[in-house]
Amino acid sequence: MSGDPTSSMGFTLKIWRQSAPDAKGTMETYHVADVSPDMSFLEMLDVLNESLIGEGREPVAFDHDCREGICGACSLVIDGQAHGPETETTVCQLHMRHYSDGATIHIEPFRANAFPVLKDLVIDRSAFDRIIAEGGFISTHTGSAPDANAITVAKDLAERAMDAAACIGCGACVAACPNSAAMLFVGAKVSHLALLPQGQAERNRRGLAMVARMDQEGFGNCTNHFECMAACPKGISVENIARLNRELLRGALAPRRV
Amino acid sequence: MGLTGLLLVGFLIEHLLGNFKLLEDSTGEAFNEYVLWLKSFGPLLQLAELGLAALFLCHIALALRLTLENLAARKQKYVVRGTHGEKTPGSVTMFITGALITGYLVKHLLDFRFDERYFEDPAAFVKLTLSQPQHGLAYLMAAFVVGLHLSHGFRSAFQSLGLSHPALNAYLQKLGIAIAVLFATGFAVFPLYFLFAWNGPAR
Numbered sequence: 001m002s003g004d005p006t007s008s009m010g011f012t013l014k015i016w017r018q019s020a021p022d023a024k025g026t027m028e029t030y031h032v033a034d035v036s037p038d039m040s041f042l043e044m045l046d047v048l049n050e051s052l053i054g055e056g057r058e059p060v061a062f063d064h065d066c067r068e069g070i071c072g073a074c075s076l077v078i079d080g081q082a083h084g085p086e087t088e089t090t091v092c093q094l095h096m097r098h099y100s101d102g103a104t105i106h107i108e109p110f111r112a113n114a115f116p117v118l119k120d121l122v123i124d125r126s127a128f129d130r131i132i133a134e135g136g137f138i139s140t141h142t143g144s145a146p147d148a149n150a151i152t153v154a155k156d157l158a159e160r161a162m163d164a165a166a167c168i169g170c171g172a173c174v175a176a177c178p179n180s181a182a183m184l185f186v187g188a189k190v191s192h193l194a195l196l197p198q199g200q201a202e203r204n205r206r207g208l209a210m211v212a213r214m215d216q217e218g219f220g221n222c223t224n225h226f227e228c229m230a231a232c233p234k235g236i237s238v239e240n241i242a243r244l245n246r247e248l249l250r251g252a253l254a255p256r257r258v
Numbered sequence: 259m260g261l262t263g264l265l266l267v268g269f270l271i272e273h274l275l276g277n278f279k280l281l282e283d284s285t286g287e288a289f290n291e292y293v294l295w296l297k298s299f300g301p302l303l304q305l306a307e308l309g310l311a312a313l314f315l316c317h318i319a320l321a322l323r324l325t326l327e328n329l330a331a332r333k334q335k336y337v338v339r340g341t342h343g344e345k346t347p348g349s350v351t352m353f354i355t356g357a358l359i360t361g362y363l364v365k366h367l368l369d370f371r372f373d374e375r376y377f378e379d380p381a382a383f384v385k386l387t388l389s390q391p392q393h394g395l396a397y398l399m400a401a402f403v404v405g406l407h408l409s410h411g412f413r414s415a416f417q418s419l420g421l422s423h424p425a426l427n428a429y430l431q432k433l434g435i436a437i438a439v440l441f442a443t444g445f446a447v448f449p450l451y452f453l454f455a456w457n458g459p460a461r
């Protein structure tokens with residue numbers, strides 16, 4: 001993989017190393033060479049790890065899965081930016097040609113109490129799963145695939161629901177938020193169901209239940225900095241947070257059986 | 259938070275309009291009449307004052323809880339702190355500007371509302387106070403701080419209340435900045451005028 005010498009790059013990396021969840025972490029400095037500009041950021045870390053393993057040293061732990069920008073596993077804060085400098089781009093889709101040769105790059109995990117570090121750059125995002133378990137689903141029997149247009153959905157609603165459903169649950173919104181709030185994630189999940197007919201049955205309790213869980217998990221409160229939207233690799237809009245706020249009001253005012 | 263904030267903005271509008279009575283004439287009669295008019299409401303005025311105090315206390319209590327929770331939500335800070343370009347000077351200083359407003363509010367009440375001399379001749383007393391540099395400059399700063407708070411707060415309140423529409427948000431953003439500039443300059447007019455352009459008490 002090491003490219004031809006004319007196009008090979010080298011970097012100084014300052015990487016967060018932390019041996020265990022309760023261990024104290026520090027930034028450590030590494031040098032990586034023979035990086036092709038066409039490599040992704042994760043492939044650049046693979047090169048580093050190959051050389052660390054060759055030297056008998058502990059490789060840097062980082063999360064990844066699909067490497068094509070759809071799973072939401074990769075999760076690095078690069079020079080203070082969640083998923084790095086490119087807009088609407090996950091770390092696995094960020095390419096080294098965006099950096100200049102010889103640059104120093106700082107790499108940290110997504111940081112929030114609700115996302116504890118497991119090892120180095122790997123965090124535990126199961127708090128998101130527990131939020132989803134509180135209401136990010138529908139409980140109607142869907143059966144086999146229905147005929148197209150059996151349930152009519154206005155095109156603009158379908159589009160907006162689809163935009164919200166694009167959330168891959170990576171947690172960059174939390175990482176980028178000065179308050180470690182998870183409102184963009186919850187807003188997206190609540191929105192995509194609230195906008196569709198299938199999501200109506202649990203609509204009034206969904207937002208309240210998910211936000212209660214979100215608070216319980218120790219996420220912060222949204223104060224509308226809008227950093228989340230700019231960090232989101234899927235371009236989820238803060239419009240979904242406003243909708244979540246409306247859903248909370250609607251849920252709070254809804255008549256309920258005592 | 260959003261509701262109390264916007265209600266406070268409503269109060270500020272009334273307050274600023276009242277202040278302009280100061281500049282209506284050089285004798286201060288217009289302003290004094292306005293003060294008397296407010297007083298003529300008697301118990302209603304006291305009720306309004308209590309309501310306003312409660313509003314401030316609610317806003318401050320909510321702000322405290324919000325800020326403490328947010329500070330606690332990330333114990334291990336980033337080594338390199340970056341931005342994605344959306345934070346603003348107003349948005350990152352909400353608690354600081356809020357705390358400054360609280361301090362200034364106490365001073366403001368002690369200066370006027372709870373000073374016996376104020377009610378003898380309100381207009382003259384305000385003018386005299388503001389023309390002294392130590393007071394005038396404090397009020398000038400306060401005007402700026404309120405503006406900074408609102409440069410984020412106004413727009414933010416709509417979003418918090420769920421009032422958002424793609425076609426309107428850009429205007430709301432601009433309106434927020436306009437309101438911030440309006441209040442900052444509006445309130446700054448008085449210390450500036452009485453510090454620099456005023457010829458002293460009319461003889």
Ligand code: HEM
Nearest residue numbers: 223259260263266267321352353356357360411414415418
């Ligand atoms: C002249 C008086 C004040 C006005 C007009 C005002 C207005 C506002 C508005 C409109 C908001 C936005 C609410 C939201 O987004 O939901 C806000 C938020 C806030 N205010 Fe005030 N406020 C005032 C005084 C204070 C005081 C005395 C404090 C004391 C600490 C304070 C602290 C805060 C904080 C911490 C926030 C939330 C931060 C954020 O949304 O980023 N404010 N204020």
Ligand code: FES
Nearest residue numbers: 067071072074092
């Ligand atoms: S590894 Fe799947 S999105 Fe990056």
